[in-house]
Amino acid sequence: GESVGLHLPTLSVQEGDNSIINCAYSNSASDYFIWYKQESGKGPQFIIDIRSNMDKRQGQRVTVLLNKTVKHLSLQIAATQPGDSAVYFCAEIRSGYALNFGKGTSLLVTP
Amino acid sequence: DSGVTQTPKHLITATGQRVTLRCSPRSGDLSVYWYQQSLDQGLQFLIQYYNGEERAKGNILERFSAQQFPDLHSELNLSSLELGDSALYFCASSVVASLTGELFFGEGSRLTVL
Numbered sequence: 001g002e003s004v005g006l007h008l009p010t011l012s013v014q015e016g017d018n019s020i021i022n023c024a025y026s027n028s029a030s031d032y033f034i035w036y037k038q039e040s041g042k043g044p045q046f047i048i049d050i051r052s053n054m055d056k057r058q059g060q061r062v063t064v065l066l067n068k069t070v071k072h073l074s075l076q077i078a079a080t081q082p083g084d085s086a087v088y089f090c091a092e093i094r095s096g097y098a099l100n101f102g103k104g105t106s107l108l109v110t111p
Numbered sequence: 112d113s114g115v116t117q118t119p120k121h122l123i124t125a126t127g128q129r130v131t132l133r134c135s136p137r138s139g140d141l142s143v144y145w146y147q148q149s150l151d152q153g154l155q156f157l158i159q160y161y162n163g164e165e166r167a168k169g170n171i172l173e174r175f176s177a178q179q180f181p182d183l184h185s186e187l188n189l190s191s192l193e194l195g196d197s198a199l200y201f202c203a204s205s206v207v208a209s210l211t212g213e214l215f216f217g218e219g220s221r222l223t224v225l
Binding site: 041042043044045046049089101103104 | 115150152153155201215216217218219
């Protein structure tokens with residue numbers, strides 16, 4: 001079926017290390033991808049997006065990589081900080097409408 | 112603060128009952144989205160309205176309905192509630208009709224059905 005899934009449900013990293021959160025998608029027609037972060041007790045917050053005609057996009061301390069060949073998306077967080085602890089969701093967009101975000105990956109930053 | 116306001120924050124009710132969740136989008140945003148978040152299903156898109164009109168439907172049950180009013184606030188009505196409807200319900204808003212940019216999420220309404 002068509003779905004967005006996350007490889008790892010939980011990820012633990014040490015403060016200062018780089019984090020990589022992965023996401024697989026199955027529909028090659030998806031033309032837009034978004035990463036969201038959800039802190040405990042809050043709603044999801046936009047982090048970064050990437051269009052299917054791009055391979056890489058950088059933001060502040062975050063980089064999203066898109067590999068259309070294997071239908072894989074990743075979010076890299078540089079110098080991870082305690083405030084980065086949250087659940088991270090990826091979402092694929094087709095025809096301008098959001099699909100389900102999936103369960104997310106929980107990132108835990110340890111001192 | 113995203114600028115999206117949801118009420119109530121918490122709601123406890125019984126099976127078979129009906130509840131209404133309310134959402135006020137960010138000032139200037141015409142599009143409102145409703146999402147359901149549960150532990151086993153993740154964040155599921157329910158329905159979208161744009162400037163008062165239904166724009167897209169996702170995994171919304173027939174027992175659920177929504178509308179967007181002229182002042183752009185939206186309500187999600189959940190009826191004949193079942194235990195499995197217990198979840199966090201998020202509203203999000205955006206300026207445009209098509210989802211090609213950032214969505215601003217509220218802090219959610221937590222529904223518990225006993």
